[in-house]
Structures are given as C-alpha cells and as structure tokens.
Amino acid sequence: SQQGEEDPQALSIQEGENATMNCSYKTSINNLQWYRQNSGRGLVHLILIRSNEREKHSGRLRVTLDTSKKSSSLLITASRAADTASYFCATVQTGANSKLTFGKGITLSVRP
Amino acid sequence: DAGVIQSPRHEVTEMGQEVTLRCKPISGHNSLFWYRQTMMRGLELLIYFNNNVPIDDSGMPEDRFSAKMPNASFSTLKIQPSEPRDSAVYFCASRTLGGGGETQYFGPGTRLLVL
Numbered sequence: 001s002q003q004g005e006e007d008p009q010a011l012s013i014q015e016g017e018n019a020t021m022n023c024s025y026k027t028s029i030n031n032l033q034w035y036r037q038n039s040g041r042g043l044v045h046l047i048l049i050r051s052n053e054r055e056k057h058s059g060r061l062r063v064t065l066d067t068s069k070k071s072s073s074l075l076i077t078a079s080r081a082a083d084t085a086s087y088f089c090a091t092v093q094t095g096a097n098s099k100l101t102f103g104k105g106i107t108l109s110v111r112p
Numbered sequence: 113d114a115g116v117i118q119s120p121r122h123e124v125t126e127m128g129q130e131v132t133l134r135c136k137p138i139s140g141h142n143s144l145f146w147y148r149q150t151m152m153r154g155l156e157l158l159i160y161f162n163n164n165v166p167i168d169d170s171g172m173p174e175d176r177f178s179a180k181m182p183n184a185s186f187s188t189l190k191i192q193p194s195e196p197r198d199s200a201v202y203f204c205a206s207r208t209l210g211g212g213g214e215t216q217y218f219g220p221g222t223r224l225l226v227l
Contacts, residue, residue: 098207100216
C-alpha cells in the first residue's frame with residue numbers, strides 16, 4: 001500500500017524557476033526521504049529528514065516536514081534541464097526498521 | 113565502488129518460463145531489498161533481508177516468487193512460472209544497518225517482459 005502521496009503528479013516549469021513538490025503520508029514516521037529517478041535508471045537518494053527536524057537543505061534542495069499535518073515539501077531552486085526526472089517521497093514508519101514505503105512519484109519537466 | 117549490480121538488465125521471456133534476477137549489493141552493506149515498479153502500482157517492496165536473513169516477505173505477490181540471499185554479496189529473485197502480469201522493472205537496493213545508514217542505494221534495475 002502507498003504511504004506517501006505526492007502532489008502534483010506532474011509539473012512543468014521553465015529553467016531557472018523553482019519547483020515545489022509536496023508529499024503527504026498517513027502514519028507516524030521515523031524519517032522521510034526524497035529520491036530522484038531519471039528515465040530508465042534506478043532511484044538516487046536526495047535528502048533525508050527525521051521526524052524531529054523541520055527543515056533541511058542540501059545544495060539547491062530544501063525539504064520541510066510538518067508532522068502535525070503529516071506532510072513534506074521538496075523545493076528545488078533555480079531549476080535546470082538536468083533536474084528533469086521523477087521524484088519520490090518515501091517514509092520509514094515508526095517501528096518499521098529498514099522498510100521504506102514509496103509514493104507514486106512526481107514527474108518534473110524543466111524546459112530549457 | 114561499483115554500486116549495486118543487477119543482471120540481466122533486460123529479460124524477455126515467454127509465459128511459463130522460469131526467470132532469475134540477480135543482485136550484488138554494495139560491499140559492506142548488510143541489508144538488501146527487492147522492489148518491483150509498474151506504472152499502475154508504482155514502486156512496491158517485495159522482500160528485504162538483514163544480514164542475509166529474510167525479514168519481511170509480505171510484499172511477495174504469490175508463491176511463484178521466491179528470493180534467496182546465500183551470502184552477503186549475492187541475492188536472487190526467481191519467478192516460476194512467469195506470467196505476463198509479472199512484466200515490470202525489478203530493482204535491488206542495499207544499505208547499511210544501523211549507524212544512521214537509512215539511505216538505500218538502488219541498482220539500475222532489470223526490465224522484465226513476459227510474453
């Protein structure tokens with residue numbers, strides 16, 4: 001079953017613009033992670049935020065987590081054509097040890 | 113580091129045939145995961161191992177699916193007999209247990225087509 005649900009399902013922006021993607025989940029979590037998947041490739045880990053954290057940054061990425069609303073957002077600033085990919089949020093539920101549950105993903109297209 | 117290695121990268125087979133997918137995790141990683149990705153169902157966890165021991169196989173769809181991890185550097189996912197609805201991309205991922213190693217490292221996937 002899907003724990004994370006991303007929103008929107010697809011996003012198209014111009015190079016240089018910011019891209020904001022949202023994820024909602026249903027149960028209490030240990031941490032939430034964002035992954036990127038380029039077409040025909042495996043997933044690549046982008047960033048992890050723990051349940052006791054509210055915001056994290058990594059380069060052009062900014063992730064926020066609101067555990068009261070059970071939601072997270074991923075912001076990519078100054079987007080580039082190379083950011084075109086599918087983005088997935090994944091959660092580790094409390095007590096679930098290693099197990100990641102993925103959403104269905106958001107398709108981001110960055111037009112040059 | 114070579115990353116997670118999967119073979120074959122592409123597999124086309126006929127319904128009823130046995131299919132074996134292979135995975136070599138990153139050296140030193142002691143947790144291994146098998147996922148299946150389809151357009152309809154997204155990315156589903158099939159089974160995962162910690163220290164070569166299966167921990168959760170609740171995602172394995174049917175008895176036709178089986179997975180083994182005979183040692184720390186090799187795992188197989190077998191489908192016997194295969195059916196057209198098994199067509200999907202199968203990913204293997206690995207990570208370290210504990211020590212904050214929650215990040216999973218994915219292989220390139222095996223694209224399976226069952227005719």
